[in-house]
Amino acid sequence: MTAPRAKTTALARQILEIARRDGLAAGTHLPEVKLAERLGVSRSPVRAALALLKDRGAVKLAPGQGYSLALDSDGPAFAAIALPEPEEAVIYRDLVRARFANLIPPQVAVSDVMRRYDCDRATANRVLAQMSEDGVIERAPGRGYLFGPVLNDARAYEESYRFRILVEPAAVLEPGFRPDPKRMKQLRARHEDLLRAGIETVPMAALFEADAAFHEAIGDFCGNRFLAHAIRLQTRLRRLSEYENYNDRERLSASCHEHLAILDAFEAGDFRRAAELLRRHIAVSQEIRPNFDKVRALAHRRLTRV
Structure with a gap:
């Protein structure tokens, strides 16, 4: 089977996110026209994305009725x-991990990407353009791009957490901070499901995605686009950093409970308490530092394994 186009996959992810944010139930009709308007594209790419989601069991197609959601959006x-x-x-993820493992220098050019991944120039340009937009790299004064901080050493790790301690509690205290009840309900259900399933057995990727969804929601709730962008960027850098695969599961269990306490404060309208709980939550996580030498060695071994 031919791999779907990047645009098709991206739109499919956006449709899943719409369903998740809107709290859609199984059986909800998914009109192509409305989705196209909401996503700012024509109907054809939306139809391709829905077909991909049908193959994955997320939606179903009824003759003459169109697509509808096959699963409750808040379920496991x-x-x-x-x-x-x-x-x-x-390619994007591998480049960041290769940089983390010191397998590539801090400066990279289009030709380097083409040679390393045997891809065409258009693909290499798209990868570097996305990395630049995400703030992972920036234009070099001369040729190519320079990597920014990728949380690949103790100093970058400390700077990231200190930045988050400054930014995330401040987002909660923004005048426009308005938690979305539907999204909070989804976050609560997701965390409770993880705790019920047992943190020790849940895949690490699912744990991190739940954590990322919680922190990104804070940015979205605050009503300040600059703070929201900063929080999303930090989450993206954390997701791309190899050491996230080696977190302490006991700490992750405590982290889930802390997230639920913060949601309780949101629901009570006590944003000052929520901001203080969030500050403590990030500060505690900051103290659990990875062994960067060990994790970098593991990353290096994985990326160079033949």
């Missing part, structure tokens, strides 16, 4: 839907 089966990664996403 929906959260477990896996979409194929486009080539650009695989």
